[in-house]
Amino acid sequence: MPAAAILVSLLSLSSVFALPTQSPGVAIPIQKRVSSTAVPGVADIASLKAQLIRLSSKYENNFAAYERNTGVPHPLAPSQARKQAAPTGLPLTDAQEVVWFGSISVGTPPKTFAIDFDTGSSDLFVPGSDCQNCGNHPRYDRSASSTSKDLKRPFTLQYGSGESDGDQVTDTVTVAGLTATGQTLGVATNYSSSFASSPTDGLMGLAYPSLSGFNATPTFNTLIAQKAVPAGVFSFLLAESGSELYLGGANKQRYTGDISWNKVTKEAYWQIAVASANVAGKAVVPGFEAIVDSGTTLIVGDTASVKKFWAQIPGAKEANDIQQGYFSFPCSNVPKDVSFTIGDKTILINPQWLNLGAVSQGSTQCVGGIVALDGVDFWILGDVLMRNAYVTFDFDNNRVGFATLAAA
Template structure:
């Protein structure tokens, strides 16, 4: 296992950190976390689950890029290769900014739940009049809400709560279809507007999708929640309509245009309308959003001990991704700083690397001058095989994305706030 330590820059920390001006002004939604099967009870890595998780991540971002171009008429900056951040600023002679080669007030408490080592943080909301309850994954890496529809008769919709538009007096068919692809899985159906309520906060005429077809990756066994609620910006919405949280803001259901996550094995929570000061200590360190589509921010560097093998790159903060997924050449640079690490393309899959299970290197991510640790148990996905001394690392490479997707592996270590009002993401130390 890796031993993790903080590396901080005092001057940068003072400049970037500030207290949250919006504590305890919203509502709490308790989260559950489903088991993604990445690691077995014997601490052996599940190779099939790893490869599926990587494929879902890549495909989800392809969805968002396509929607961004349709909605804005321009290619998303992360799909092209300009120097987004102004070149090499670390003196190493390696310009990592040239990236990949491919193109209201509090009204209640409802916790998020966790089914062990999963990637899908889920909680409850209601849709329709009269209201019907659904569980959804809360995903900051996408922007649309969908649930199974009454027309979905295939086996993959069985066991999920279905949305019956005809049973809701506030449902309106907008006469548009949709299709969302997630790696080997996809959903498609019809778009509606209806009343959506989360822990007492109500969005009227909220755009949502009712599926008529779902692939096997969305069956109850593979996808326990009923649907998914995206929490990024409208510009990557397949519907090109305001996502749920933006609707809550514009309809004055929250007084502070921010939401926050605690993702951990105990007391996981989504807080709508600010931040829950009971869950973190000290000040937030904020990173400005660089393109309003995803929650995209600059990642100063990735550290291994005192070394910074990766510097000055773009990243997306994504609660809907388990791993940390990044540009392959940069991932190679990262593992080169861990003695004994190996390319595991042949034993695990393309993009994966192993490191000695006994390694003691210090690993972290730095935002706005402050370094945050990744816990050993989260970085280590498990042994390659029984009795092996090689463990699989949670930082994974791909040639399909030119930036870092910062998922659950990192987010379980911090309290994170997503601030629409100031277009920034903040990180603080968990209590």
């Protein structure tokens, strides 16, 4: 797909300007994975009950990895998480969650896997040949790859309801024709039953190296170091069709106008400052830190702020029967004027993505995509926000950019 990979110099916190052209990047088609049991128009309650537990586990393990790797706690880590020791952890995403996946290959000769691309973590894992409960997933056989090297380091994959074990190796990993040699990855020997039945085989983290549970260089950073990409930049387009992950820049065909840039405030997650969450043009939650996370379906915030947000929506109420933290609202009154101001750009949330569906079949109450999580003082901007903009992640200049989507 023709496109221009681009680099710019950061002039100020969140600025907009023209971009010089460089050699083209590479697009990976990605697909949306949803629950196979979901009823159209009805919220997948089983998934919603699990998502906050899974999300808490993911972030707890990432914070622990950051402290092991750097020797200091991450400033956003809750005080309780700072006190807890954790094994080398990598969260497994349950089959029920809505995530975005595409194909990569591992080894020599190459073996193809369907992979979730997650900006909220940093490691890569695939199922191994020794896995006895990995369903119909393809297996990576280290003995069959001439470029594999066993690091003789075990690891633990952490997720909401249990854990899975595996081993670390290095091997050749190819993403959309771009090859990283000597890449560290986890080879799983055990999967949860729900993940074993998922259409995706593993996960590739796209966050900073300091979050790596393996204390290793993430795949995209290896591509940068080995000069396999024209720029240390990648971009997401999340849509009902034509979704893509673009490596090496931003695909100009997918957005209009300029990219509005925001400096990463802590190089671990893709963490930025958000000016406000708005309802009807009014800032109801001013000034907070947020993490842009493609591996999270929802928008998640601290409990006090999210309650303040939903208090502005007529008929909204807590939906603790689903899971503490969720809110519902009358299906006849889906909020149409919710937005987030990030730097100098305001992103309007399409009501279609804010509405997760009816509480049950025939119910007049619908579940909202903005959710509260106890014990945090930051927000997580997942799929519900990312669908409304073209989102670019720039390692070269440590910033995240948002642009207006091109017409479909």
